[in-house]
Amino acid sequence: MSEIITKVLPGFMELLPEEQIEFDRIKNIIATTYKQYGFTALDTPIIERSKTLLAKAGGETEKQIYCVENGNGAGVGNSDENGKTDLSLRFDLTVPLARYVAEHFNELSFPFRRCHISKVYRGERPQKGRFREFYQCDIDVIGKDKLSIRYDAEIPSIIYQLFKQLNFGKFTIRINNRKILNGLIDSLNIDTDKVEILRIIDKTEKVSRDDLVSQFKDQGLTNESVEKLLNFIDIEGPTSEVISKLKSLGINNALFLEGIEELATVTSMMVEMGVESDYFKIDLSIARGLDYYTGTVYETVLNDYPKIGSVCSGGRFDNLASYYTTEKLPGVGISIGLTRLFYQLREVGLITCTKKTIADIVIVPMDDSNIKTAFHTANCLRADGFNVDVLLEDLSVKKKFTYVRKKEASFTIVIGSEEEATSQLTIQYKTNGELKKESMTIDLISEFIKNHYYEVGN
Amino acid sequence: MSEIITKVLPGFMELLPEEQIEFDRIKNIIATTYKQYGFTALDTPIIERSKTLLAKAGGETEKQIYCVENGNGAGVGNSDENGKTDLSLRFDLTVPLARYVAEHFNELSFPFRRCHISKVYRGERPQKGRFREFYQCDIDVIGKDKLSIRYDAEIPSIIYQLFKQLNFGKFTIRINNRKILNGLIDSLNIDTDKVEILRIIDKTEKVSRDDLVSQFKDQGLTNESVEKLLNFIDIEGPTSEVISKLKSLGINNALFLEGIEELATVTSMMVEMGVESDYFKIDLSIARGLDYYTGTVYETVLNDYPKIGSVCSGGRFDNLASYYTTEKLPGVGISIGLTRLFYQLREVGLITCTKKTIADIVIVPMDDSNIKTAFHTANCLRADGFNVDVLLEDLSVKKKFTYVRKKEASFTIVIGSEEEATSQLTIQYKTNGELKKESMTIDLISEFIKNHYYEVGN
Numbered sequence: 001m002s003e004i005i006t007k008v009l010p011g012f013m014e015l016l017p018e019e020q021i022e023f024d025r026i027k028n029i030i031a032t033t034y035k036q037y038g039f040t041a042l043d044t045p046i047i048e049r050s051k052t053l054l055a056k057a058g059g060e061t062e063k064q065i066y067c068v069e070n071g072n073g074a075g076v077g078n079s080d081e082n083g084k085t086d087l088s089l090r091f092d093l094t095v096p097l098a099r100y101v102a103e104h105f106n107e108l109s110f111p112f113r114r115c116h117i118s119k120v121y122r123g124e125r126p127q128k129g130r131f132r133e134f135y136q137c138d139i140d141v142i143g144k145d146k147l148s149i150r151y152d153a154e155i156p157s158i159i160y161q162l163f164k165q166l167n168f169g170k171f172t173i174r175i176n177n178r179k180i181l182n183g184l185i186d187s188l189n190i191d192t193d194k195v196e197i198l199r200i201i202d203k204t205e206k207v208s209r210d211d212l213v214s215q216f217k218d219q220g221l222t223n224e225s226v227e228k229l230l231n232f233i234d235i236e237g238p239t240s241e242v243i244s245k246l247k248s249l250g251i252n253n254a255l256f257l258e259g260i261e262e263l264a265t266v267t268s269m270m271v272e273m274g275v276e277s278d279y280f281k282i283d284l285s286i287a288r289g290l291d292y293y294t295g296t297v298y299e300t301v302l303n304d305y306p307k308i309g310s311v312c313s314g315g316r317f318d319n320l321a322s323y324y325t326t327e328k329l330p331g332v333g334i335s336i337g338l339t340r341l342f343y344q345l346r347e348v349g350l351i352t353c354t355k356k357t358i359a360d361i362v363i364v365p366m367d368d369s370n371i372k373t374a375f376h377t378a379n380c381l382r383a384d385g386f387n388v389d390v391l392l393e394d395l396s397v398k399k400k401f402t403y404v405r406k407k408e409a410s411f412t413i414v415i416g417s418e419e420e421a422t423s424q425l426t427i428q429y430k431t432n433g434e435l436k437k438e439s440m441t442i443d444l445i446s447e448f449i450k451n452h453y454y455e456v457g458n
Numbered sequence: 459m460s461e462i463i464t465k466v467l468p469g470f471m472e473l474l475p476e477e478q479i480e481f482d483r484i485k486n487i488i489a490t491t492y493k494q495y496g497f498t499a500l501d502t503p504i505i506e507r508s509k510t511l512l513a514k515a516g517g518e519t520e521k522q523i524y525c526v527e528n529g530n531g532a533g534v535g536n537s538d539e540n541g542k543t544d545l546s547l548r549f550d551l552t553v554p555l556a557r558y559v560a561e562h563f564n565e566l567s568f569p570f571r572r573c574h575i576s577k578v579y580r581g582e583r584p585q586k587g588r589f590r591e592f593y594q595c596d597i598d599v600i601g602k603d604k605l606s607i608r609y610d611a612e613i614p615s616i617i618y619q620l621f622k623q624l625n626f627g628k629f630t631i632r633i634n635n636r637k638i639l640n641g642l643i644d645s646l647n648i649d650t651d652k653v654e655i656l657r658i659i660d661k662t663e664k665v666s667r668d669d670l671v672s673q674f675k676d677q678g679l680t681n682e683s684v685e686k687l688l689n690f691i692d693i694e695g696p697t698s699e700v701i702s703k704l705k706s707l708g709i710n711n712a713l714f715l716e717g718i719e720e721l722a723t724v725t726s727m728m729v730e731m732g733v734e735s736d737y738f739k740i741d742l743s744i745a746r747g748l749d750y751y752t753g754t755v756y757e758t759v760l761n762d763y764p765k766i767g768s769v770c771s772g773g774r775f776d777n778l779a780s781y782y783t784t785e786k787l788p789g790v791g792i793s794i795g796l797t798r799l800f801y802q803l804r805e806v807g808l809i810t811c812t813k814k815t816i817a818d819i820v821i822v823p824m825d826d827s828n829i830k831t832a833f834h835t836a837n838c839l840r841a842d843g844f845n846v847d848v849l850l851e852d853l854s855v856k857k858k859f860t861y862v863r864k865k866e867a868s869f870t871i872v873i874g875s876e877e878e879a880t881s882q883l884t885i886q887y888k889t890n891g892e893l894k895k896e897s898m899t900i901d902l903i904s905e906f907i908k909n910h911y912y913e914v915g916n
Contacts, residue, residue: 003509004509004510004513004781004782005507005509005510006510006557006558006560006561006782006783007561008502008503008561009503009505009506009507009545012503012505013503014502014503014558015500015501016562016565016566017498017500017566017572020498020499020500020501021498021499023501024499024501035816035845036840036843036844036845036846037840037845037846037847038815038816038817038820038845038846038847038848039816040475040478040479040815040816041478041479041482041816042473042475042478043473043478043481043482044466044472045466045467045470045471045472045591046504046577046591047467047470047524047579047590047591048467049463049467051461051462051463052462052463052464055462064528065528066505066526066527066528067526067527067528068524068525068526068527068547069524069525069527070522070523070524070525070581070590087467089526099464100464100472102464103464103465103466104474107474108474108475109814109861109864109865111849111850111851113847114475119504121505123528132505132528133503133504133505143851146851146852147851148850148851148852150826150829150850150851151850151851154848154850157833161837161840269826269829272829272830272833273829273830273833274833274834274837323462324462324464325464356567357496357498358493358496358497358498358499359496362496368608368727371608371727371730371731372730372731375615375730375731375732376732379619379732382494382495382619385494386494387493387494387495387496388494388495388496389495389496389571390496390612391569392569392606392608392609392612393569393601393604393605393606393608393609394604394606403567406567407567
């Protein structure tokens with residue numbers, strides 16, 4: 001028996017009940033908000049054909065992918081020339097979305113709004129805060145041939161509503177447009193690797209001015225080009241100011257100008273959609289990945305916890321599924337890496353797991369003769385939407401109260417012979433640390449709990 | 459590009475949005491009901507150590523298991539002497555529960571009530587209605603050393619409430635106790651394989667009386683033993699009648715008598731817990747698996763669809779985690795195979811997928827100047843819990859209405875210059891097939907939709 005390991009695998013998150021309750025509470029806020037914006041949940045298989053998953057990917061992704069094979073080999077278990085089996089676990093939710101939309105193209109109506117909250121798998125080297133199985137919480141709006149720029153504004157309006165709900169403190173949605181960056185680099189008329197320039201710009205915040213200059217020069221940029229880039233990077237301030245400064249740079253590149261126009265439209269429309277102006281800002285250094293996004297890009301940072309990095313990122317892409325279909329499918333979306341975020345927020349003490357049970361009410365019948373009353377009471381409360389745990393174990397009175405204490409449910413109702421005789425049940429609950437009791441007939445209990453639900457710290 | 463297959467793998471279920479909405483509706487009823495009984499959701503990794511998963515299993519399970527291996531091989535990818543890799547996908551939720559309780563024993567409070575609704579993997583040969591990835595919806599109550607028989611009654615009271623909610627028509631919870639079967643066979647004083655006799659009894663419904671007799675005789679049973687078994691199998695009727703008939707069989711086996719006592723207790727307590735007596739019956743032929751359950755066992759059949767078989771099964775077990783811990787952990791629980799059930803219920807036409815969008819309301823701003831009003835309206839409705847899709851795509855008026863028609867949301871609000879000028883929005887909705895319109899100011903819309911929400915077929 002000692003041979004069997006019961007510890008969870010390294011790189012996998014496994015939560016205790018009180019932690020799971022908090023994790024699920026957060027996941028539920030995300031799911032509910034996505035739903036309130038009309039995104040339909042999808043639920044594609046975790047296992048996909050390796051060739052399909054890896055159609056675009058390469059490098060790190062391919063190394064980190066989990067291959068799958070089953071014992072009886074029916075239809076699976078063949079490996080290709082590189083020794084990969086023909087089935088794998090998905091490493092994100094975007095590739096399955098692309099496959100899904102390509103496959104069901106004729107059955108979907110566009111713009112197609114889908115939400116997907118589920119686990120993905122990456123065989124990363126296990127380290128603190130990195131997970132091999134983790135939740136992604138994605139939404140995307142996919143257009144057929146075209147998709148209005150207005151959706152680029154709607155997405156940050158959803159981030160805004162969501163993070164207000166999540167209540168992780170003040171946050172800032174950083175917004176940029178890849179066309180501005182790409183146009184700017186195009187305008188430099190250089191032969192050097194544009195991706196490398198983008199990468200340097202993306203890391204601006206982390207290096208000194210001197211290092212920045214020498215990094216640009218290492219790429220063979222002229223003094224004039226370096227100055228142009230530094231002037232660009234230095235631009236900051238309120239939205240309208242950034243926009244006019246960008247225009248006054250005098251860069252006459254069509255892509256660059258288109259990017260400014262889009263950024264101006266998106267930021268002004270965000271305000272119309274209800275986003276308060278101190279919850280977002282233009283950040284010209286944001287690139288978000290190097291080959292996927294083509295227009296608006298977003299990052300979201302918690303103002304008090306900048307070290308956590310972006311907690312919600314995404315952007316606009318020109319074509320979702322070019323590896324699977326000739327249909328042109330532009331889209332815009334965001335993703336939250338919930339498993340990592342939960343881990344980080346616990347580390348900084350921003351979330352605590354105080355709820356020990358999902359039950360709002362624990363009912364304790366003293367013996368068999370009280371079970372009927374206990375269940376009648378419990379079922380009335382359940383019909384009104386409450387979660388009720390009836391303690392049915394044969395325990396001493398002392399142990400019954402130990403169970404109740406450990407559970408820390410908001411309300412407790414003990415039912416014994418006196419309660420049966422008088423038809424009066426006593427509800428126990430705590431307000432501001434003080435234990436209170438109130439007796440009443442069954443028909444009044446639900447209303448009483450409704451009225452006191454938030455008073456007890458729910 | 460034609461090389462890349464986008465079709466879902468055989469044996470995997472992938473749903474269209476309208477199907478997924480219905481699937482999720484059902485899954486949500488199950489999750490909510492479990493929660494209302496105080497079961498905390500767990501969410502263990504899909505990947506486990508193969509040795510841990512297979513500690514008990516063997517035969518079919520081992521053949522069907524999916525092995526997992528990752529590209530960079532960090533910590534995984536080693537295979538044992540049989541060529542199995544050291545990681546696999548879980549094939550049920552019970553083995554992970556056993557591992558979890560063994561691992562976190564000291565951090566849990568007992569009785570431990572856990573719910574788990576998630577996917578499991580079995581590499582079965584793909585065939586109609588059989589899935590390689592499927593949802594199980596499990597609840598279990600786990601005791602420490604002991605667990606009151608009252609929980610055996612609570613479980614069918616949950617089945618009763620749940621299937622009432624699910625609204626799949628009349629159903630019957632069939633209940634039995636393995637001690638009765640085991641005691642009966644013990645009392646025959648035979649050398650033959652008891653498991654074989656159990657298997658024959660379990661299949662009683664499917665064979666003729668003559669076949670039954672000859673099957674028993676093939677096991678080397680005497681005429682007297684066969685008669686005893688037939689008398690037993692023939693027992694049916696209302697609960698109290700079955701109990702007294704069982705008692706009057708005159709079988710003096712302690713286990714048999716204990717089983718009758720338990721069955722009598724459980725069935726009478728179920729009634730006290732609110733289960734209507736015509737929703738359950740004793741069925742002495744039910745065994746439910748041959749080596750796992752040790753006491754009360756359940757099956758649930760939909761009265762109008764007997765061919766579907768049991769839609770919710772489970773029972774009492776003596777010891778959950780004997781392969782992982784020396785702690786004795788008796789428990790009782792049930793499982794619903796939701797993916798298969800959903801497939802079967804669609805096949806018989808019991809569920810239809812009519813909701814095309816998760817949005818209750820589609821708002822259509824005619825142009826940019828209406829976006830502010832559209833989002834103000836949408837955000838008010840969302841704050842009141844409604845799901846709202848704002849159509850932002852640049853489309854002709856005709857195409858905008860095509861989008862609205864396809865979506866079939868319950869309510870539609872079009873916002874144009876007239877609405878802006880008069881501050882009166884018009885809500886369109888259908889009652890009994892008739893299209894209705896009503897105009898009002900924004901502040902009255904939410905209340906109006908609340909009042910008409912069920913009228914439109916929600």
